[in-house]
Every structure is written in structure tokens, then in C-alpha cells.
Amino acid sequence: MSRKNRTDVVAAACGMFAEQGFHGTSMRDLGKKLGLMGSSLYSHVVSKDELLVDVVREASSRFQSLANEVRTMPGTAIERLSRLIHGHLQILVEDPNQARTFLNETRFLPELERDTAVAMFDSYQQVFRDVLSGGRESGEFRADLDVHLAANLVLSLLNGTPRWFNSGGALNIESLASEVHHLLTVGLNPDPQRTPA
Amino acid sequence: MSRKNRTDVVAAACGMFAEQGFHGTSMRDLGKKLGLMGSSLYSHVVSKDELLVDVVREASSRFQSLANEVRTMPGTAIERLSRLIHGHLQILVEDPNQARTFLNETRFLPELERDTAVAMFDSYQQVFRDVLSGGRESGEFRADLDVHLAANLVLSLLNGTPRWFNSGGALNIESLASEVHHLLTVGLNPDPQRTPA
């Protein structure tokens, strides 16, 4: 109802991009959501692309913070992986619209910005690989672990959560993160024994 | 170059929807890819929506076949889960464009068709839950396993693969499926021992 600022516009865009996709959202749609004319948005933003850039940059910076934290974090590989899992899920769950826009719409960014985002996420993923290979050397993880593959699988699992996790549901982030960590470290099998081949 | 039929058009649409998204693909784009005018596509198809319907239905029927196979499949829970993992990955990897369109663009289907697709995937997911809970009863999986959650996590992991798996790369589907199965059953930990808290 009150006068809108750029932050309001970006927040609304974030929600619409998550639900309708970047190309499925028009500036007039977005204006309607904010109670404005579509053309009025151009007093806050210079282009539609800019809105997507803002959303993706915000998400990127969260992942980068987590990466930096874990890069300099002491502790075992298991502890560091645990922190990555929890931190990653927290980012996704805290703002699911931002997460979905980041995961699904980054590819529609102008080339330069998209390259930046991709490079950032690559270096983020490198932290996962570093933690996994550290744990492999220390004996915390399997010696035959394919670190590159495992990092992809772990990130796939994590990035899928915004599709089904309901932050209003019975399961909170702490439990989710702990379940994910449990699944990834000890697997589905019952505790002591192994599968017979 | 030669005259196109409906199958060609759907196949081209599948590729473009995967890469540009449904709303990011115009009928003229699609025509250009096929060497046709955009308007010529309407001799093969009655609407743009219909193309997406076709792609999603094809993918749906593949998942349904796998579900039916595993529903009536004898064997241990581990064997059945293994088949689900392998079959699911095969569907995703065999036609990554179809998979990506199914996973990302189904939400843009007309309401009725979307509901159908969602219902189908729900019943598909139920097979995962059934196998997991069967394995929990039989002692193959942990007694404390949250079956609903585990099914979501397993499917998240699987559905993330089209984002990074390169079918031309060194890793083939069999190895991928076996690695995924290994990760999900025994986890990242080294074989015999457990994590000390």
C-alpha cells in the first residue's frame, strides 16, 4: 500500500520468478503484485534483467559466505561437511523463493552475470570437494571415494530440497540437516553390519 | 531438411523447452530450429501447450513403466531400490532434454494436465516409499528410517543428476547407478566402523 522501494520490487520479483519463472513473469504482472503500473517499476530498476541479477547476486553472496566460513573452519571433515549441509539447507529453506530463482533462473541471466554466478558456484562446489577429499585422506570417508562425483551427488540432494520441503511442516531445518548428514555418512543400512555383496 | 512430422516437432520442442524453458521458447524460435515458419507448426499441433503436454506425457509414461515393473518385482528391498535407482537414472540420462523439461516445465502445463502429471509422479514416488518401508520391516534398512523423508531425499539426489551428468563423459550409467546405490546404502563412511558420535 505504501510507497515501494527497490528492495520491495526485488523481493516481489524474487517470488514471481520462483513461481512463474523469469520468462513467465511480465513487468505488468510484477507491477500488479505490488499495486503499481508495470511502467512504474522503471523508476526503481533500469531493466527486467536487473531484477534477476539482484536476486541471483543475493543468493550467491550467501553461498559465498558459507564457503568462506568453511574454508577457514577447523575441525574434522565430518564436522565441516556437517556445517556445509546445515548452512546450505539453511540458505535454501530460509528464502525458498530466492533459492528456486537462483537454481532455476540463473541460466536466463545476461551472459556476463551468468558467467559470474556460475564461476562463484563452481568455487563453492570446490569447498565440498576439498572437505570430501580431506575426509578421504584422514580416513573419515571411504578411500575409494570419487570426490568429484560425491560432491555432485551431495549437492544434487541438497538442491532438491526446496521442491518438497515445507518450512511450516513438522520437520525443522535442524532435524532435516541431521537426517541428511546421517543418510550421507552411514546410509540407509542398519548400523553395524554391511550389505552382503 | 525433409518434410517434418509431429514427432519431429515435439522432439525439437523438447530440446528448446529444456534449454530456454517453455516461456522462453516462441513458436517462431521452434520453427526456425526446424527450418519452418512458426505458423507452419500449427499444421502439426493445435497449440503450444500441446507440445509441452506431449513431452511431459512421454516422460510420465516412462516413469510409470518403471513403477509398474518394480511394483510387481520380486526380490529384496535392496534389489528393488537398486532397480529404481538404475531405471530412474536411465530415464533421466537417456533423454536429458525430456527429463529436464519434465522436471522444470511441468508446472507450466494447463491445470488439468499438470494435475495428472503430479498425480502420476506421486504414485511413482509411492513405490519408493513402499520399497523403503519394506526394507525397514525386513531389517535391510534402519529401523528408525523416516520413509517419507528418505524417499524425498533419494529422489532429490536422482533428479539433480541431469544438471551435471555428461553422457559423453568417462562415467557411464551403470557406474553412476552403482555409485549412487553405494552412497545411499553404506554412505560416505569407510566400510566397517562407524562415526564416533
Place this chain on the structure above:
DNA sequence: CCTACCGATCGGTAGG
């Protein structure tokens, strides 16, 4: 399968 076209909507601008 093309040409020629329809009304609607797109991202965006000028001027206030």
C-alpha cells in the same frame, strides 16, 4: 508448408 495477417502483450520510454 507459406504468406499475410489478427489482437494481445511484451520490455521499455517520455513527460509529467
Place this chain on the structure above:
DNA sequence: CCTACCGATCGGTAGG
């Protein structure tokens, strides 16, 4: 922040 508008493009149709 709105009104009024721009050229471009959208999904789709008529007629051949």
C-alpha cells in the same frame, strides 16, 4: 508513481 505511448514479438488463424 501515472498516463500515454513506442516498436517488437507473442500465440494463433485464414486461405491457399
